[in-house]
Structures are given as structure tokens and as C-alpha cells.
Amino acid sequence: ACGGQANNGTTSSSNTTQSSSSGNTARSNLRFVVVTHGQASDPFWSVVKKGVDQAGKDMGVKVEYQSPDKFDMTAMSHLIDAAVASKPDGLVVSIPDANALGPSIQKAVAAGIPVISINSGSDVAKKLGILVHVGQTEYEAGYGGGERMGQAGVKHALCINQEVGNAGLDARCKGFSDAMQKAGAKVDVLAVNLADPNESQQRIQAKLTSTPDVDGLMALGPTGATPALAALRSMNKVGQIKLATFDLSPEVLQAIKKGDILFAIDQQQYLQGYLPIVLLTLYRTNLNTIANPVLMTGPGFVTKDNAEQVINLAQQGTR
Amino acid sequence: MSTPLIEVQHVSKYFGHVIALNDISMSVSAGEVMCLLGDNGAGKSTLIKILSGVHQPSEGHYLVEGKEVHFTSPRHALSAGIATVYQDLAMIPLMSISRNFFLGAEPTKGWGPLRRFNVAYADRVTREELAKMGIHVRDTAQPVGTLSGGERQSVAIARAVYFGAKVLILDEPTAALGVKEAGIVLRYIAQARARGLGVIFITHNPHHAYPIGDRFTLLNRGRSYGTFTKAEVSREEIVEMMAGGEELETLSHELAEFARTDSQLAEVARELEQEAQELQHGTQQSEKEGSL
Amino acid sequence: MSTPLIEVQHVSKYFGHVIALNDISMSVSAGEVMCLLGDNGAGKSTLIKILSGVHQPSEGHYLVEGKEVHFTSPRHALSAGIATVYQDLAMIPLMSISRNFFLGAEPTKGWGPLRRFNVAYADRVTREELAKMGIHVRDTAQPVGTLSGGERQSVAIARAVYFGAKVLILDEPTAALGVKEAGIVLRYIAQARARGLGVIFITHNPHHAYPIGDRFTLLNRGRSYGTFTKAEVSREEIVEMMAGGEELETLSHELAEFARTDSQLAEVARELEQEAQELQHGTQQSEKEGSL
Amino acid sequence: MSITTTGPQGTGKDERVTKVNPLRSLLVRPEMGAIAGSIAVWIFFAIVAGNSGFLTLSGTATYLSVSAELGILAVAVALLMIGGEFDLSIGSMIGATSMIITILSAQFGWNIWASILVAVVFALAIGFLNGYLVLRTGLPSFIVTLGSLYIIRGVTIGVTRALTGRTQVGGLDLAPGYDSAHAIFASPITIGGASFPIEIVWWLVIAALATWVLLRTSFGNWIFGVGGDVQAARNVGVPVKRVKITLFMMTALAACLLAAIQAITFTGSDVLRGQDNEFLTIIAVVVGGTLLTGGYGSAIGSVFGALIFGMVRQGIVFAGVDADWYQAFLGVMLLLAVLLNSYVRKYALEVRR
Amino acid sequence: MSITTTGPQGTGKDERVTKVNPLRSLLVRPEMGAIAGSIAVWIFFAIVAGNSGFLTLSGTATYLSVSAELGILAVAVALLMIGGEFDLSIGSMIGATSMIITILSAQFGWNIWASILVAVVFALAIGFLNGYLVLRTGLPSFIVTLGSLYIIRGVTIGVTRALTGRTQVGGLDLAPGYDSAHAIFASPITIGGASFPIEIVWWLVIAALATWVLLRTSFGNWIFGVGGDVQAARNVGVPVKRVKITLFMMTALAACLLAAIQAITFTGSDVLRGQDNEFLTIIAVVVGGTLLTGGYGSAIGSVFGALIFGMVRQGIVFAGVDADWYQAFLGVMLLLAVLLNSYVRKYALEVRR
Numbered sequence A: 001a002c003g004g005q006a007n008n009g010t011t012s013s014s015n016t017t018q019s020s021s022s023g024n025t026a027r028s029n030l031r032f033v034v035v036t037h038g039q040a041s042d043p044f045w046s047v048v049k050k051g052v053d054q055a056g057k058d059m060g061v062k063v064e065y066q067s068p069d070k071f072d073m074t075a076m077s078h079l080i081d082a083a084v085a086s087k088p089d090g091l092v093v094s095i096p097d098a099n100a101l102g103p104s105i106q107k108a109v110a111a112g113i114p115v116i117s118i119n120s121g122s123d124v125a126k127k128l129g130i131l132v133h134v135g136q137t138e139y140e141a142g143y144g145g146g147e148r149m150g151q152a153g154v155k156h157a158l159c160i161n162q163e164v165g166n167a168g169l170d171a172r173c174k175g176f177s178d179a180m181q182k183a184g185a186k187v188d189v190l191a192v193n194l195a196d197p198n199e200s201q202q203r204i205q206a207k208l209t210s211t212p213d214v215d216g217l218m219a220l221g222p223t224g225a226t227p228a229l230a231a232l233r234s235m236n237k238v239g240q241i242k243l244a245t246f247d248l249s250p251e252v253l254q255a256i257k258k259g260d261i262l263f264a265i266d267q268q269q270y271l272q273g274y275l276p277i278v279l280l281t282l283y284r285t286n287l288n289t290i291a292n293p294v295l296m297t298g299p300g301f302v303t304k305d306n307a308e309q310v311i312n313l314a315q316q317g318t319r
Numbered sequence B, C: 001m002s003t004p005l006i007e008v009q010h011v012s013k014y015f016g017h018v019i020a021l022n023d024i025s026m027s028v029s030a031g032e033v034m035c036l037l038g039d040n041g042a043g044k045s046t047l048i049k050i051l052s053g054v055h056q057p058s059e060g061h062y063l064v065e066g067k068e069v070h071f072t073s074p075r076h077a078l079s080a081g082i083a084t085v086y087q088d089l090a091m092i093p094l095m096s097i098s099r100n101f102f103l104g105a106e107p108t109k110g111w112g113p114l115r116r117f118n119v120a121y122a123d124r125v126t127r128e129e130l131a132k133m134g135i136h137v138r139d140t141a142q143p144v145g146t147l148s149g150g151e152r153q154s155v156a157i158a159r160a161v162y163f164g165a166k167v168l169i170l171d172e173p174t175a176a177l178g179v180k181e182a183g184i185v186l187r188y189i190a191q192a193r194a195r196g197l198g199v200i201f202i203t204h205n206p207h208h209a210y211p212i213g214d215r216f217t218l219l220n221r222g223r224s225y226g227t228f229t230k231a232e233v234s235r236e237e238i239v240e241m242m243a244g245g246e247e248l249e250t251l252s253h254e255l256a257e258f259a260r261t262d263s264q265l266a267e268v269a270r271e272l273e274q275e276a277q278e279l280q281h282g283t284q285q286s287e288k289e290g291s292l
Numbered sequence D, E: 001m002s003i004t005t006t007g008p009q010g011t012g013k014d015e016r017v018t019k020v021n022p023l024r025s026l027l028v029r030p031e032m033g034a035i036a037g038s039i040a041v042w043i044f045f046a047i048v049a050g051n052s053g054f055l056t057l058s059g060t061a062t063y064l065s066v067s068a069e070l071g072i073l074a075v076a077v078a079l080l081m082i083g084g085e086f087d088l089s090i091g092s093m094i095g096a097t098s099m100i101i102t103i104l105s106a107q108f109g110w111n112i113w114a115s116i117l118v119a120v121v122f123a124l125a126i127g128f129l130n131g132y133l134v135l136r137t138g139l140p141s142f143i144v145t146l147g148s149l150y151i152i153r154g155v156t157i158g159v160t161r162a163l164t165g166r167t168q169v170g171g172l173d174l175a176p177g178y179d180s181a182h183a184i185f186a187s188p189i190t191i192g193g194a195s196f197p198i199e200i201v202w203w204l205v206i207a208a209l210a211t212w213v214l215l216r217t218s219f220g221n222w223i224f225g226v227g228g229d230v231q232a233a234r235n236v237g238v239p240v241k242r243v244k245i246t247l248f249m250m251t252a253l254a255a256c257l258l259a260a261i262q263a264i265t266f267t268g269s270d271v272l273r274g275q276d277n278e279f280l281t282i283i284a285v286v287v288g289g290t291l292l293t294g295g296y297g298s299a300i301g302s303v304f305g306a307l308i309f310g311m312v313r314q315g316i317v318f319a320g321v322d323a324d325w326y327q328a329f330l331g332v333m334l335l336l337a338v339l340l341n342s343y344v345r346k347y348a349l350e351v352r353r
């Protein structure tokens, strides 16, 4: 592992020199702060947080998870500022908007705090002086989903977006529709309400009534998948209209098992929470670094074949 | 002497650093009209708000029929039979006349879960009570906020008279009323007294206060100058009290100074004389006729 | 005859299906006090709200110094020199006395971007003007909402008198005032007339209306019964008008009926006589003294 | 000088009122603007989206369903707002109570009716607390309930994650008592092939009840009183505290009912459920003709306010408006609906002979 | 009978007032509660999170920065709310104007100052429209500006996507005029090694200006007037429309200023930026002692309201409160701050001899 350092170029070697003083800190004194753009109430990020907490326990370090209460990158940059001012031993961030968050992250790097980025921001991680990026870009995940759905023969799909304007969700949708267009299919975006499953269901039903040629639905998360499934069930179109989703939940997996949902795109976001804490701990105690600039956690696809295996894990909130 | 209906002893009231009332004692007995007199800002409204449970006294005691009470809301005072016409009337502008009239004491019909607000009855009573006061409303569903000042005041008075059981408190009830309506209110007060109620009456009009009052309590700048029975005080003294203890003469001088002709002011004097005679004449007539 | 300061011709006002005014004409000239008389709900306040630009007439014309105007807001009327004391006073309860006094016409000092509200001046003027009315406020920073009814009314009157340039409109200004303060307001009216202003004065108190009025316009249930000069009408007729054209005698009967003793009502008569004499006495004195 | 005396005319015709078209005078009722708005919105979408399913029975069912869920809240909130108060905590109350039902029944295996009872008690307690705090401190309810909005949402998230490790919990359909609860809260009624959810019935029943209370009981009169001028109402003896606290409790109860309906329909819950519902509800109530400042309004109005909202939200989808422009369109429709509403009311009040 | 006449006491001492501690009488000012609250919150976090950096200069800089951004809005909103109106559209106004600046300069290469000018004109126009609609229709501003909130946000998303294909646009640092704009809107001021963003200066300057306007100009008096009783204010000749429309325009302008600061600091923009800021601002203003119903309040108070908010928001991070419990914590702090606020005011008003 030490050999990796040499390959890592100037960035990581400067990090090494800055933090060498703390090379042998006791684990129980380590404090890492995670700042992401995903609220603890978001099912996707809930799994990330679970990974963070578990890694903290396993490594015997102190972890704190913070996120803004709305998708507002200026608010998130202030959270990073505060985290930096509290002088943690390491920082984990997601970077959905490099313009907005870049300066704050650079401040952390300049203060000698090792930073790992997760989920979004793989393209800017290196430039900002980040140790390593853990995760996968939303666009690629969407693209992968689009390819699959295209293969399933869908010609006109709806992208069900529970928060129009949210850059991460928009990137998923964009990747999905780019891949679909390549396969010769058409994609419309349908906005639904993340706080009201009934309204979401009724809206999907209305859309399916008014555009009868739709034959595929791509939900951007379980929040959209549950009402989409309910809509298909109430219109007796399960199977007839193909449904796929991002991210997992026990209900989604049950439906996959039954064949009601075609597949789910799994970023294994648990890893995005767990790994950075492990990496930071090792960096702090053992000066280990990773050679690759990006650790890919996805995209994985959960289908009827492998749904059974993860269903219990999802029940525990780790998948 | 029988126990007074209501009585306050050494009551004071402070608002922040403002002393609105300072060591006031007074009482009202059954079948008596107590006139509360005093200049603007003397503390009359504050005192009656203590009596009606709106304010709690900062110091002192409040007794109803000899027993000390601590009203924490006007509802308590009302249920003890004390009805009040507030100077600001306590009306809900957006509500209809009849709903305002019965607010807090709605007539119902039916029983159990079907017990309901008797709208027809409320409308009828409201219309009748107002008609008795000489106010003929177009529509009892009209919002009170669109009534004229006098109409609004009449509704408040009619309500208090209708619900008053033991004590009736009237804070400048005739301020916005026409000559005729004011007369009716005076008649109401006399009626209430005849029925054995205690009445507290606040007014700035000596022509209203003196004929109807049995006792007079004088407030000045938050302090009491004592209570006087009608036998003890003359009309001029009452007027003097109402002006906060100042001589009225200075005033007449000033008024006279600006009158443009002597004849005009002479006329003022003449007409006042006439009014006096007219009232006397009325008395004699009524004696002859026996009843209305 | 010179052009009246303000004049309305055939004015009507409807609120929804309510006819508040029906074909009213009236006018006020410089140096004249016009008394607007009428029972409760006759439409007096509605008429003066048209004059002061609060309401627009539904029908009819409004002329200021002979030229037709269409005031769409009270600001226009104010800038034409028409100041009004509204029956509901138009005060901001949470604002201090002096800020209320000058609201809409703030005195400033300094210039350009440094022009600022002259707080000290505003406080001084407010205190002085109120003191002239016999109201001594504790603190000009006290919110108007905590003043007594009469104090509040005095602030409104003092303001209108201070700012009135051509026409002064007073809607029941003395309703909540003490004997002394009411006298001062009457003096103000006389002063304004002497300075050549036109004054419109609404009151329900004949003792206030008759001595000061030059002409009387009578409203009843939204219609005008005409305008009368003082020479044309007697005091009794005025009182009759104020009661909406009804005989007062019936009233006195009723009052008398409830008086418990004859002696009491006899006393009422006596005291009224005395009041008249006193006023007359005042006149004679002032003649001797020449000035205050 | 001559004066013609006009005697008082007791009950006969009054010369001081104009004759007025009875239809026009009907328009003065607070809800008439919203009724007119509903008709206008319906016609608009019938034209714009008529051939894409808006007019079909199943299209009608979708917007009625959306309206019903908003409407159940709106009726209660209408009474609360007429009483002069706000409750911003209803949104998070939905999330909390539906989570209580789901966790107790799906995680701990309680009978669903027992969980609902606990949720009801919880809702009533919070409603009481909201009201108590508002009246005790004299703070505006907007602020106090904003505080409880955050607290309830935060505690819901924290507790749910502590207990289940997730933010979405499902599996309610396996809990005992699910079938009877489903029949009452979530069974669809099929009419002409389209299935109308039973929540529409709940909505209408509650609205009828609220209208009865408001217009025909003493309590209703007190609601108008405390909303119109709380000081005046207290002075004439209305038990202000009791009235307001009851209103807060009823509002919380309505949120709990909606939570039960949603939890049982979707066999699970999400901590975010109900987010932003507080504002949508206030809009529906105000569109329905209730004054934001209290003292004036109607329960029926809120029914039509919610109906307009449901039609606009679903109509936009039928009309095929692009998701990007969805919010802009919603805003425009909302403004137009309120404008029409206020225009109708003004027209009604300014009737000439 | 004897009556002792008490002559009027012109300017001398008045026997009708008690002596009062001058310190206590100071407490009657609307902002005193918020000042006390700020101190209490600061002490709380100094104890709880003092050793994790809350007390350091850079820790102070982070919460001052959060407070400043909220505060710039809060000062303008305080005036608007004292004037009796709400503006819910400021949140989406931030997104819209920062997007205007970013798109014009980063996509079309305009000089940044020209783009800012366009954004300012846009903000003033929307502010005018908001005010005009509110006054013209007599609808509550809560509803009208909720409509514009949706419309502005929707149009921003729609137009941005149509022009750029994205919802985040960056690259503002390459636009002409960036350096001078950066110096004015985004340059940090370094004190003792910690960098304080210049927006703090903007905030304090605006607050001072607003206080001056409110307390020392005619316009300020009119603001109190129209907020306290609009009918009475109109009757004494206050130009109600002009005052209210100006207030709406100033509020929009403050949003535009914040947008410019953020766009330039972050060299780009996001359509969702500013989301929910409208409510946070209202909270800050009310915590600062301004009445929700208008007619009473202060600009200084809103400064401390924003300060409390910034401290709580950032203090939670320093204290290491888990994100799951963040909202619950925020709610409790909010309630405590308002309670303290109202307690201080009551205490001040109920002073005894």
C-alpha cells in the first residue's frame, strides 16, 4: 500500500508531509466529519449514513454526518466551512456543484485536513486536492439504466423525478435519456411530489392516461418507484409497462422478485459511506493511500436473479 | 347597611411604569345607580375593566356580595351576573349583528348531538331588542363593522341589558348616540335600577349623570376623591367633578370670547332654560297620564 | 354669494344593496360652521367620508371652490386643505403619540440624503398642542393604543386643527371628551371660524350644536331634509332634527315615568336652569374682561 | 321650515336598501369565488386536455383523490384559520403519525387499530401542546408551530432511523387488522369502471360536519368570534383558550386521519411524508375564501379550494406541460384562481340597482 | 364636600408614573429580546462546543457568514413585515437573479456589471409587480407572492434548461469584469488569520441604513403607519401604495444583492438556490421582535434574529449534533429563542415600582 504513495503524484505527497505529525494518533481520538448534499431523511443517503456510522464503530473513531436541509449548495458550503473550522482529522464530502463547494474544500485541504469525496464530483476531485473519490457519477448510472431499458425494448419512457432541479437527479435523468435516445427511444420527464405518494401516484396515472404509448417508467428512487408501482397496479398495467428504478428498498426488492419491477440500479452507496471512514482512519494511523483516483462502487444492477440475496440486507438498511 | 353587590377596596393598577389607578375603593348596591365621574384619562375605564374581569388589580381586593373573588377572565364576571358595555364595545366587526349579540351565550334548540344554534330566535330577539332602542336594522345578517357608530353602540347596550343579571356596567354608553337613543338608554338604566340591579354608569354628560345617579364617585388622575350621595352634592359640584375639579367658569369665558355676537350666547342661555322647562313639563304630564 | 369652499350636489352612496346616502346636496363657505345633524345611522359619517376622499360618491358631484374634483384618496383632500377627524379617529394603535400626530406630514430637518424626521420638534409640538386641549400626556412615546378614549380623541382633534388649512371636518369630536375638553373643542371651532376656515361639525349634543352652528343640515335615513340657517330654526326644532324628526316629548314622558321621585326630576329642571344662568353669567363677565 | 317625520319601519320593507338580484346576493358567501374558480378551471382543462383523459371517469378519480387528501386537511385548517391561527406542523404531523402506525404495526407487530389509537392520542397531545403554547406565551402560532414542525420532523427522522435504520418503512399489509383498516381507510369504490378512493367520502363527510359546526352551533359562533377579534370575544365571555386549543387538536387529528389513509393505502411510510403540505393547505383554504387574518371564511370554500388545487395539479399533467415548466404553470393557475375569486366577491359586493 | 384640585403639570414630574430603572425601560425596544437571545445562544455553544472551534476566529467567521446572507434578506423583509406584508418569492428571486447574472456573463460573455444591472432591473420589476398585484387586488401578499414564488422558480428552471441544458451553470470567473465584481461582492477580509467574507459588511451597512430610514425619516414613519392600520394611515394621507410597492421592490433588491454575492463567490449558479430562504428569513425577522401582523418591529432586531439563526445553524455542526437530530435541535432552539424574546419583553412591560 505504501508503494501507492509514489504513484499518487504531488498532491498526496504534500498531504503526507502535512499530516505526518499525526501519523500515529490513537483511533479513539480521531474525529471525521461527513458533509453531503443528501438529507438524513433521504432513503439513498440514509444508507450512506448507515455505512458512515458502522465504519465509525468498526474503526473506533468518532464520526459526524451533516447535510443542508434543502438542496442548497451555498448552505452546504457553509457547513463545510464550519466543519473545517472545527478542525477534524478528516473530511468526507459529496461534490454536486464544484463551483460552489470548491473554495470551501480547498480551504480544508489548505488547512491540512485530508479530504475524500463521495458520490458526485469524481471529475473534479483530483483538481481540488482530494485524496480519492469513492463512488460513481450519477450520469453514468443513468446511462447504464438507459441501456438496459433500451435492451428491454422500451420505446417511450418516463423519467419520474421527485425533485426537478436537483442536479444529482437531473444527471441520472440526463444519462438515462441519452442512452435511450441512442437506442432510438423517447423520454419525457414527469415531476412528482416526494412528500405525497398519493399525489405522485395520481400524477403518474394521469400521465399514462394522457400519453397511452408510454411503455417504460424509470423512477429516480424508491420515493418515485412505490407510487409508480401502485399506479401500474391500479391501472392493471403491471408488466405491460416496464418499470425500473434507482436505489433499493425492501418494497422495491420484493417487486423485483415478483417481476413487477424490471431492475434496480444499485450504486452500493453503503460503500460510499463506509469506505471513506476506513480510508481516512488508515491514512491517519498508517498513512495508507489508494493509487486509483476513483473507487467505483457501481453501477450494479439488481434483477429477479439476485434480488433474493439482498432483500434482508435492504431490510436492515445497508443496501 | 346591606352588603354591596360589588365592591373594590384599595385597588391599584399599574401598566409598566404607568400608574393608572392608585388606591381606589368603591361599591355598588342593589337598586342603585353609581355614577363614575372624572376627566379624560382619570382611570374610569381601567376601573370598570377590573370589575368586569378584563384586568386583574395589581393591588387590593375585589368582593362580590361580600366574598372576595379573583376573576381571571370576563367569562367569570359574566357568569356572576355582571354585564358590561365597554368603551370600545367588544364587537367582532366581520360578524353579523345577531351573531355578535349572542356571542358567548348562544340560544340553542334540539338536544344531544343535534343541539344547534337557534338562528331564527337569535335574529328575532336581536331585531326586537334593537327596535326597543329605536334602532331599526336593515338586516340582522349585516356585519357589525359596517354599522354606524351609534348603531354599533346600541347593539352593545342592548346586549348587556338583555344579559345583565345583577350588575350592569356602562362605560360611556351614550357617547355616540343620538338624542333620542340616549334618552332610551337613560330609561333602560332607570328600569334596571327598578328591577333591583346595581348599575355603574360612566358619562361625560352632566345632563345624563345628575338626573339618574344615586351616588357619585369621583376619580382624578388615577386617585379617588371620594363617593358622594346625591343629597351631598349640588349640580355645580358634579359638573366641577366631571371637569376634574376645575372651575368651569374659565371655560365659559373662553367660549364667550369667541362667540361673534352677544345675542348668540344669550340664545344659548335661553335654550338651556327652555330645555329645563320642557323636561319639567314632561314630568308633570307623565304624572297626569300615569303611564306611557 | 361667494363660491362655497366645498360643495356636494345630488350625491348618493351605495354599499352593495345598502343605500347609505340618497341625493344629498350641501355646502360650506369660508368662516362658517355647518352642523350636520341626524339620528344614528342617518349617513353623516358616510357623507363626510366622501368629502374627505375616503369614499367616492356612487352618484353626484363634488366641488371644491367651484371646481369639480374626484378625490381618490384622503391624501388628495388633505393637500386641498381639508382636514378631518374621523369618528373612528384614524390612529395607529401601536405607534407613539407624536408619530401618530405627524403621520403623513412629518416635520424634517437637514437636507438632501440627510433630511430626517425632526423627532424633538415633533415631540414638542405634540406635547404643546395636547396641553392646549387640557391633555397632559405622560410621555409622547406612549403607544396611542394605551391611551384612554378621550385622550385618543384629543390627539386626533389636535392633529386636524394643527393641519387644517381651509376646511375642518369633525365627526363627533366631543363624544368621548370630558366637560372641560369638550369646551375647548368648541373654542377651537370658533377660533377656526374666526380664521376664515369652513367647519363641518357633527354632534349629537344639542348643547354643543346650537351655540356654535351657523347653518344646520339635517339628514334622516340617508336623505336630506334641507339646510337651515340659525335664523330659520329654533332650538327645539334643532333638537327635533337631531332626534330624526321625532317629538322629544314622548321621551321625556318615558324618562319621567321611571324617575322614582318627583323631587328628583324637578331637580333636573332646576340644574339645567342653573347651567343656563351660569353660561350667561360667563358671557357677561367676558364682556367686561375683554379677553382671557 | 317643515320636517316630514318618517316613522321607524319595523319589519316591513326598508327604503334604505336596493332591490338586488337574489343570485348576485348569493355571491357574497365566502365560498362563491372558489366555486366559480372551480368551474373555470374545469372548463379550462376540459378544453385544453379534454381529449387526453381529463374528462374521463378515471381522470376525474385522479384529481378527486388528490383534492380529497388536501381537502381533509383543508377543512380542519379552514376552521383553525377562521379562528385566527395557523398550524405549520401538520405537514410533519402526517409524517410522524404515519410513521407511528407503520413502526408499531410493521416492526412490532401491533394490531393496526391499536397503532392508530396511539397515533390519534399522539396527534391530540401535540395539537393540545401547540394550542397551549400559543395561548400561554402569546406568541404568533405561525412561529410556535414552525418550531413544532421542525421538532416533530426531526424527532421522526431520528427515532425512525434509530429504530429501523431506514427512513422508509413498509410491510404494513402484513400487520394484524390490516384488512378491516383497509376497508375503512383505503378501499376503492368502483363507479363506471373507474375506482374512486374512499378518502373522497371521508373528505365530504368531514366538510359537511365542519360546516354544521361552523354555522349551526355555539362553538362555530365562537370560532368566528375568536378569529375576528380575540379581545372582544374574551370580553363577552367566549372561552377563548378552550376554542383555540380544540381547533389545534382537530387540525392535528385531521393530519392523523390523512396519515392513516396514506399509510394503509401505501402499506408503509416515509419520514418525509407530508412535507410542504402545510402551505398547500393554507393556499387551498385561502383560495376557498377564508381570510388569512381570521374571522371570516367557510368550510365549504376550502372544499372547492382543494378541488381547484387538485384539478390544476392533475390537469397540468393531462395537458402535457413539461416538467420544467410545471411550477411556473402551477403558479399562474394559482394566481388566476385567487384573482377570479376576489373579483367575484368584489362584484357581488358592488351590486348597483 | 371638599375637592382638592390638582392642576395640570405641564412638563414637570408626573405623579402618574412610577420610577423605573433606565436599563429595564430599555428592554421595551423590540430588538432587546433578540439581543438577549443572541447572548444566550452564544453562551450555550461556547460551553457545548467551545473546544471544537466555535470560539475561534474562523468559527466566528463561518456563523457570521451564514448570518450575513440571511441577514441581508432579513433586514429588507423586516421593513416589509413592519409595513404589514410578506414576500415569499424572495427565495426563488435569489435563484432567478443569480441565474440571470451567470447565464448572461458565463454563457453569453457579457460584462458582469451589465448582467448585474439586468438582474437588478428584473428584481425591481418583479418587486413592483408583486406590490402592484397585492394592492390592486387586495389579496393577501402571502398568497400573491406564493404565486410568484412558483412562477419565478418554474420559469428559472425552464429557461435555464432551454438555454444551457443544465440546472447548474458555472464559469463566472472567466467573465469580463469578474475581478472588480469579486472585490466588491466576494473579497474576504482577513482578521487574525481568519477570513471574514465582505458580505458581513454589506449586511451591517444595510442594517444601519434600514434603521436610519425606519426611525429617522418620514418614509420610516409611513412604514409603521401602513403596517399598523392601513385604513387609518390612508385616511391621514400616507401614500399607502407608494410605500408598500417601494418595500416590495427593496425586498427584491436585497434578494438580488444576495444572489450577486453568491453567484460571484461561487462563480456560478443553481436553479434551486435560495430555496426555503423565505421562511428562514421570516423566522429570523420574527425572532428579531417584529410582529407578524405588522406595525411593530426593528431592523436591528432582524440583525440579531439572523445572528441567532447563524449561530444555531453552525453551532450544531461544532457541537457535533447528528444530522438525524438536526431539525429537532433547530426547532427547540427556535422555540427557546422566541420564548426568551417574549419573556424579556413581558418582563420589561410589567415592571413594578
Ligand SMILES: Nc1ncnc2c1ncn2[C@@H]1O[C@H](COP(=O)(O)OP(=O)(O)OP(=O)(O)O)[C@@H](O)[C@H]1O
Pocket (backbone or CB within 6 Å): B015, B018, B019, B020, B038, B039, B040, B041, B042, B043, B044, B045, B046, B047, B087, C146, C147, C148, C149, C150, C151, C176
Ligand atoms: N395598557 C395600558 N398601558 C399603559 N397605559 C395605560 C393602559 N391603559 C390605560 N392606560 C393609561 O391609564 C390612564 C387611565 O385610562 P382610562 O382608559 O381608564 O381612562 P378613562 O378615565 O376611561 O378616560 P376616558 O374618559 O377618556 O375614557 C390613561 O392615562 C391611559 O393612558
Ligand SMILES: Nc1ncnc2c1ncn2[C@@H]1O[C@H](COP(=O)(O)OP(=O)(O)OP(=O)(O)O)[C@@H](O)[C@H]1O
Pocket (backbone or CB within 6 Å): B146, B147, B148, B149, B150, B151, B176, C015, C018, C019, C020, C038, C039, C040, C041, C042, C043, C044, C045, C046, C047, C087
Ligand atoms: N361599508 C358599509 N357597508 C354597508 N353599510 C354601510 C357601510 N357603511 C355604512 N353603512 C350603513 O350606512 C348607514 C349610514 O352610516 P353612517 O356611519 O354614515 O351613519 P351616521 O349618520 O354617521 O351615524 P352615527 O351618528 O351613529 O355615527 C348606516 O345604516 C350603516 O349601517
Ligand SMILES: [Mg+2]
Pocket (backbone or CB within 6 Å): B044, B045, B046, B087, B171, C148, C149, C150
Ligand atoms: Mg374610558
Ligand SMILES: [Mg+2]
Pocket (backbone or CB within 6 Å): B148, B149, B150, C044, C045, C046, C087, C171
Ligand atoms: Mg357616524
